[in-house]
Amino acid sequence: MADDRSDDTIGVGIIGAGNIGTAHTANLARSVSGSRVAAVFDVDADRAATVAGPVGARACSGDGGIDELLGTEGVDAVLIASPDAVHAEQVRSVLAAERPMLCEKPLAVTDHDARSIVDAEVGRGRRTIQVGFMRRFDPGYTALKRELGPDGIGEPLLVHQLHTNTRAPYGLFTEQTMTNMAIHELDIGRWLLDDEYESVLVLHGRPGPRTPEGEHDPILVILRSASGVLVQIEAFVNATFGYQVACRVAGADGQAAMGDGAFVTRSRSFNRGVDVPELWLGRFAESYRLQLQGWIDAIRTGAAPPGASAWDGYLATMVANRAIEAYHRGEEVAIEVPPRPALYDPID
Ligand code: ISE
Helix, strand or coil: CCCCCCCCCEEEEEECCCHHHHHHHHHHHHHCCCEEEEEEECCCHHHHHHHHHHHCCEEECCCCCCHHHHCCCCCCEEEECCCHHHHHHHHHHHHHCCCCEEECCCCCCCHHHHHHHHHHHHHHCCCCEEECCHHHHCHHHHHHHHHCECCCCECEEEEEEEEECCCCCCCCCHHHHHHHHHHHHHHHHHHHHCCCEEEEEEEECCCCCCCCCCCCCCEEEEEEECCCCEEEEEEECCCCCCCEEEEEEEECCEEEEECCCCCCEEEECCEEEECCCCCHHHHCHHHHHHHHHHHHHHHHHCCCCCCECHHHHHHHHHHHHHHHHHHHHCCCEECCCCCCCHHHCCCC
């Protein structure tokens, strides 16, 4: 039960009962050991109740915002799965309430907000924020990363990343393509290469037929890393055929590619093919579960959060904003990465 303190499980308060909040709730309640869902907040009271009810959690809504959730007994940690625009403000409240948190990407929409979160965490002297870049836990991406380097394909020279969404349910805004969708690619590129970006250029061609006036889709985001690797991202939001993520790295001694994961290839009636998922929840189901398990285990053992840090979240947001600038200016824009605070030094 939500307020049963007789065990040592971590009680999680979920903020946001939409698609991803619902998926995280089910995972924490059923597939992640050492956790339970203590409370669920949503601005829509019915939605909060629908998600909280089946897992025996308290449903919170109403004028107090997330204060009721933060004040609920047994909320030891918080998972932020609300709309992007309110992440920064909620992260600050959870920091003030001194709870460890997993914040869905993006950490914040603006550089200024993301940086102020980093500064607040540094001021507290302890890492308590993890950002939901779940691909870092994906068996496909982790296998791809192992291929890079002297024992695999040699020095990486070029990275091609492909990312499609079936549709844009809340409207298509090119700036949002950067901060909500392509931001996964920006993060995974840095992580794969262990490198920072130095410049970004955004190209667009003829917009697809479902693109609103003044916006662009698909787009190409082209980055150059500090060590000289080119990273090219194809981001297509209204791709209609389904959800797809793929990555190919060309190295000095070979190439490594990662596609859709282990989907079944079906041969029938003189035809061979695979199903394409509609959404990311299926493609990345195992990554979401592993991400949550790692987060909960770290809280239980007092270890630092194992995934993307607030610093990684800040850099992803900062680079997405330089990409927005490059898109509007129609030219290559320099990316300046400030010195990393010692709090985020890698732990061996
Ligand atoms: C969505 O917002 C996500 O966060 C998914 O992880 C991503 O793959 C998708 O393209 C985004 O639209």
